[in-house]
Amino acid sequence: MTVHQEVPAGNPANLSEPSHKDKFFQPDRADEWLAYAAFLLGFLFIRWVFLPFQGWGVSLYTALFVTVVLLYLRQKRKSIPGESWFWFAILLLTGLSFSLWPAQSVFGLRALLLLTAAIYWVWTAADATLRGKTSDWLPLDLLCGIFYTPFKNFFAQYQSLAAANKKHRKITGEQWSVLLGVLLAAGVISVVGPLLIQADAGGFTAMLRNLQPLLERLWKTDALLPVQIILGIPTAAYIFSLLAGSIHGRRVAPQSAESFVNALRKLPSATVYTLLLLLNGLYITFILSQLPYLFSAFRGVVPPGWESYAEFARRGFFELCFIAVINLLVLTVTHLGIELAKQQSAALRAFNTLLAMLTLVLIATAFSKLALYISIFGLTVQRLLPGVFLIFLAIVFGAIAIRQRTRFSVVRLAAFTGAALLCLLCVINTDALVTNYNAKRYLSGTLDEFDTTVLYRAGSAGLGAALLLYEQSDNRQLRVELDRYFDIISWRSEANAKTMRDTWQDALVRKELAEHKRAFPAEPPN
Numbered sequence: 001m002t003v004h005q006e007v008p009a010g011n012p013a014n015l016s017e018p019s020h021k022d023k024f025f026q027p028d029r030a031d032e033w034l035a036y037a038a039f040l041l042g043f044l045f046i047r048w049v050f051l052p053f054q055g056w057g058v059s060l061y062t063a064l065f066v067t068v069v070l071l072y073l074r075q076k077r078k079s080i081p082g083e084s085w086f087w088f089a090i091l092l093l094t095g096l097s098f099s100l101w102p103a104q105s106v107f108g109l110r111a112l113l114l115l116t117a118a119i120y121w122v123w124t125a126a127d128a129t130l131r132g133k134t135s136d137w138l139p140l141d142l143l144c145g146i147f148y149t150p151f152k153n154f155f156a157q158y159q160s161l162a163a164a165n166k167k168h169r170k171i172t173g174e175q176w177s178v179l180l181g182v183l184l185a186a187g188v189i190s191v192v193g194p195l196l197i198q199a200d201a202g203g204f205t206a207m208l209r210n211l212q213p214l215l216e217r218l219w220k221t222d223a224l225l226p227v228q229i230i231l232g233i234p235t236a237a238y239i240f241s242l243l244a245g246s247i248h249g250r251r252v253a254p255q256s257a258e259s260f261v262n263a264l265r266k267l268p269s270a271t272v273y274t275l276l277l278l279l280n281g282l283y284i285t286f287i288l289s290q291l292p293y294l295f296s297a298f299r300g301v302v303p304p305g306w307e308s309y310a311e312f313a314r315r316g317f318f319e320l321c322f323i324a325v326i327n328l329l330v331l332t333v334t335h336l337g338i339e340l341a342k343q344q345s346a347a348l349r350a351f352n353t354l355l356a357m358l359t360l361v362l363i364a365t366a367f368s369k370l371a372l373y374i375s376i377f378g379l380t381v382q383r384l385l386p387g388v389f390l391i392f393l394a395i396v397f398g399a400i401a402i403r404q405r406t407r408f409s410v411v412r413l414a415a416f417t418g419a420a421l422l423c424l425l426c427v428i429n430t431d432a433l434v435t436n437y438n439a440k441r442y443l444s445g446t447l448d449e450f451d452t453t454v455l456y457r458a459g460s461a462g463l464g465a466a467l468l469l470y471e472q473s474d475n476r477q478l479r480v481e482l483d484r485y486f487d488i489i490s491w492r493s494e495a496n497a498k499t500m501r502d503t504w505q506d507a508l509v510r511k512e513l514a515e516h517k518r519a520f521p522a523e524p525p526n
Contacts, residue, residue, distance in 0.1 A: 027160035030075035031244055035160035037068055042236025046228045048500055053111055057500030062095025076247055083133050084124035090423050091117040097426040101505040104459045105381035110426045119145045126246035130254050136411045140257050153241035267337030276351035283358040320366035324393050327359045349404040356401040363394050378438040378447050380454055388421055431458035435465035443472055452481045460489045460509045
């Protein structure tokens, strides 16, 4: 992805400077209360987010996290840049999706988006980016926000706690006396309790017996509590160091970042021109020699020599996608490596434009193959995600071509586009979209068979499609498979009921399946 310089190499003054240049961390009252709040955030992150990573607990934690961050920024009297509200919306929408549906097929992408959006929102809200906005320095901003600043300030939380202890009074002698009394009472009760049980006529033992199920349930629920507390301590330190470090300016200096990038500019212009010329020549030759083969997928026909649609649609798809990614890396490396004085040359801009346009042709060809395959075999998340990725690449390469005439940040556009597309995949319930598409096509006769594998991959999100098939299809074997699917998702939804893992989709499963069982009672065994 091309990176352009918005200021001259020798003039870093226009880059945003850290707001504080203190060598040592100097906490104030806002840092002190954040140090205590971070322990709660760290513990709840492990308990509600990290271990389940599903359900309304994640949504609740997201709301709590943004509330604490906003209060901290207000205490610091920090004005929030307008751009940060975009990342705020991405974070909230992604967090909300966890309480709506499991999204099993995009589990990893959704978790990655949630964590990255949370960190980068803090970074932008604190105005800690190198240029004061999302820019070509985005990769370095992410590295600083995820690794450098949190680990550089990892013990800042304890510095704030130490400062708070110096300002506040120590525990009085009376409070120590009460604490000592509680400890002594616990010791005495541990001895007297068993004696009371032995001397009891039955009432005291019966009362304890009634409490036993509650205590056992509490232990089962909180068996991981010690582990959660232990893991929550370093998590709290990370959260505090991210927030406080971004505000106190303890991050990479803009001058150091610019010097590092300028040191990479060692590629001679002749090398860059030769590389781009040969690549463009290769792609032009390939496209011209394969015109019937490349564009036949647009017409939905198989060229001579191919036995089936499936073989034709699969052949070369991933190779074309990989070539597009390689071309993106080539354009990025050549732009970072060539001297600044040569970046605006007409020859380089022409080569970049041609390579971008040729790559768009290859992307369109790959997309046509994917569309042909989906039209024959139906939709899966594994086919939907490459399609979304191709759309993202098409936008990026289109921007690169336009960038050769108009100055703007391609990285910035790619960041907003990529975040919006990923968030959309989380919010629209991708699994339900896939299963409903296949079910409707099967019932309309445009799909030869319905692969129930997509239902199991979708989890409870496939309920709507499964109920539709059960009501409208007369395929007995399919109904038997659907009954098995209903049993599985019913068991899962019941297991999630009244827990932090529960979702709106699970509640819908419990309601809809109860109505389904009344409408279609189980047939008695022969």
